[in-house]
Amino acid sequence: MDNYPTIFQSSSASSHHSSxxxxxxxxxxxxxxxxxxxxxxxxxLGLMSSVELGNNQGNIVNNISLLSQANxxxxxxxxxxxSGGESEMKPGKKLKGERxxxxxxxxFQTRSQVDILDDGYRWRKYGQKAVKNNKFPRSYYRCxxxxxxxxxxxxxxxxxxxxxxxxxxxxxxxxxEKSTDNFEHILTQMQIYxxx
DNA sequence: CGCCTTTGACCAGCGC
DNA sequence: GCGCTGGTCAAAGGCG
Numbered sequence: 317m318d319n320y321p322t323i324f325q326s327s328s329a330s331s332h333h334s335s336x337x338x339x340x341x342x343x344x345x346x347x348x349x350x351x352x353x354x355x356x357x358x359x360x361l362g363l364m365s366s367v368e369l370g371n372n373q374g375n376i377v378n379n380i381s382l383l384s385q386a387n388x389x390x391x392x393x394x395x396x397x398x399s400g401g402e403s404e405m406k407p408g409k410k411l412k413g414e415r416x417x418x419x420x421x422x423x424f425q426t427r428s429q430v431d432i433l434d435d436g437y438r439w440r441k442y443g444q445k446a447v448k449n450n451k452f453p454r455s456y457y458r459c460x461x462x463x464x465x466x467x468x469x470x471x472x473x474x475x476x477x478x479x480x481x482x483x484x485x486x487x488x489x490x491x492x493e494k495s496t497d498n499f500e501h502i503l504t505q506m507q508i509y510x511x512x
Numbered sequence: 513c514g515c516c517t518t519t520g521a522c523c524a525g526c527g528c
Numbered sequence: 529g530c531g532c533t534g535g536t537c538a539a540a541g542g543c544g
Contacts, residue, residue, distance in 0.1 A: 441517055443536060456535070460515085469535095517542075527532085 423483040437461070437488060439468065450474045461490045 439457035447454045452472040459466040466486040473479040 440515080442538095444518075445534065445536095448533065454534085513544105515543090518540085520537105520539095522537075523535085525532105525534085528530090 421483050421485045423481055425479055425481050427478045427480075437466075447471060452477075459488060461488070464489050 438460045440460045441455055442458050443456035444453045445456070450471065451474045454469055454471040457468045457470065466484065466488050468485065469481075469483040471481045471483075473481065
């Protein structure tokens with residue numbers, strides 16, 4: 317598991333998500349945000365806001381928190397996280413030199429009965445791994461929109477089985493595909509009821 | 513038939 | 529250097 321610094325990267329991408337997140341973030345709270353030790357999952361809980369909402373799948377989302385994980389050293393691309401050239405994987409060979417030079421990640425912690433929150437985008441699962449110190453596997457998803465390299469990871473905490481941590485990596489380069497109960501609603505709610 | 517999930521293998525980074 | 533762990537690939541199968 318990698319340790320991520322807790323610097324909040326407010327990219328200038330035109331994403332609603334990042335701009336909203338930026339708005340919500342209290343600059344003073346950045347440092348103590350998440351100490352980069354993923355084993356200490358309790359670190360997430362300190363940031364919970366008491367947002368109450370539901371989505372059309374019938375699951376109840378009681379608490380949402382978020383965090384940002386920036387990459388270790390590099391300056392981030394200012395307009396797009398989608399470095400198209402990098403995505404050229406040679407068939408049969410894996411090219412994973414990007415591990416150090418990561419896009420920022422935004423992790424949302426939700427309390428939900430279901431793992432997959434309907435955020436309005438279409439995702440294709442491309443992997444699942446057992447995670448150390450966690451009895452639940454972590455699932456890896458990629459946005460299926462052409463040219464969109466956004467990924468997300470979904471993981472349920474073993475400490476609290478109702479907590480689902482969804483980690484987004486990158487920014488969508490296209491509009492949301494579904495208009496009903498999408499993720500922006502969640503973020504909107506978080507703006508309306510700021511509790512941190 | 514096309515899209516998606518599942519799953520084992522592979523690879524890279526990191527700590528010891 | 530080695531082993532562990534996380535992240536990704538890709539083949540195979542399932543489902544609408």
